[in-house]
Amino acid sequence: MKTSSLSILTLSIFLFLSLPSLSLAERCNPKDKKVLFQIKKDLGNPYHLASWDPKRDCCDWYVVECDPNTNRINALTVFQANISGQIPAAVADLPYLETLVFRHITNITGTIPEAISKLVRLKTLRLSWTNLTGPVPASLSNLKNLTFLELNFNQLTGSIPPQLAQLTNLGAIRLDRNRFTGEIPEEFGKWTGSVPDLYLSHNQLTGSVPKSLGNMNFSTIDLSRNKLVGDISFMFGKNKSTQSADYSRNMFEFDFSKVKEFPASLVSLDLNHNKIMGSIPASLTKVDDLRAINVSYNRLCGKIPTGGNLQSFDVYSYLHNKCLCGAPLPAC
Known part of the structure; x- marks a missing residue:
């Protein structure tokens, strides 16, 4: 009797272990699995x-x-894939997504799906190095948990939605290398919460930089290669903690000598190819950590101030100005 019972138990264990692992411990939520198959089909x-x-x-x-706690899909990261077509709207049916990436996929076309704005748990959104076209949906401002927004290296057009300034948890916003037109939104100077690194370069933005941006303490700001005009002297100041500022290849026109103070934290400053006049402020010699400067192709005059790091840069940092002189340029 004991032998018979033992045999039955042994057989039961064998049969149990022989079952497919899928039926033993399927972690994936069936709703998420169905959505993923729809994404694959699309x-x-x-x-x-x-x-x-x-x-x-x-x-x-x-x-x-x-997610190890909920077993819900919390990340979809598609990178350098041989995939063609549009970003499926079905991605918005993965309600627990915290990371959504379609990156370095040149055959991804179409527009940014409006439905993405439903993913309220999203923290990272990277749709970059694709051929996405059309505008940025203003409804992305619903994604209040976003800490990183990357939409660069696309073919996006239209104006930049001012509603994006409502994303108060952003550490960085990358809208560079698109075809955006219009002006920089005034609202970008009224950011509450954390002030993100701001990348708007390589677009077709016009007009002057809103004065409100001077109230923001951007660690990194890149407005280069647009069609911006006017005076940006208000973007500098001793009390800021800016590390990198690139305003090159625009049409900015102001007296550089009006800038009396620079952030002590400044590491890189690029102002090349503008219409900046006046002289280089002596206060730049007090910026101890300055490792890169480029003021070439402007209308600057006078002697390059001595001291600090200004003589450590090569001539190409200062070339093609109206009457700038002194080391590393020829003597005055």
Whole structure:
């Protein structure tokens, strides 16, 4: 009798262990799995997503991650993939997403899906190095938990939505290398919460920089290669903690000598290819950590102040000014 019972127990254990692992411990939420299959279908079932097999736990699939506490999909990261088509609106049906990335995929086209604004848990949104076109949906301002927004290296057009300034947790916002037109939103100078690193370079922005931006303490600001005009002397100041400022290749026109103080934290300053006049302020010699400066192709005059790091840069940092002189340029 004991032998018979032992045999039955042994057989039961064998049968139990012989069952497919999928039925033993399927972590992936079935709703998320269904959505992922829809995303795969909408992208044309690409080889990049070959691991998305119904017989496997979707928490183990390529380019997705599951939250260990909820077992819900919290990251979809598609990078350098041979994928064509549009970003599926179905991504918005993964309500626990915290990271959404479509990056370095030149065959991704179409517009940014408005539905993404439903992903209120999203912290990182990177849609970059693609061929996305059209405007940035103003509704992205609903993503209050975003800490990083990257939409650069695309073909996006239209004006920059001022509503993006409502994203108070951003550490950085990258809108550079697109085809944005219009002016920099006044609201970008009224950011509450953390002040993000701001990248707006390589667009077609026009007008003057809003005075309100002078109230912001940007650690990094890059407005280069646009069509901006006017006086930006208000963007400097001793009480700021700016490390990198790039205003090059615009049409800024102001007297540089009006700038009396610079942030002690300044590491890099680029003002090349503008219409800046006057002389280089002597207060720049007090910026101890300055490692890069470029004021070439302006209308500056006078002697380059001696002291600090200003003589440590090569002539190319100062070339093609009206009457600038002194080391490293020829003597006055």
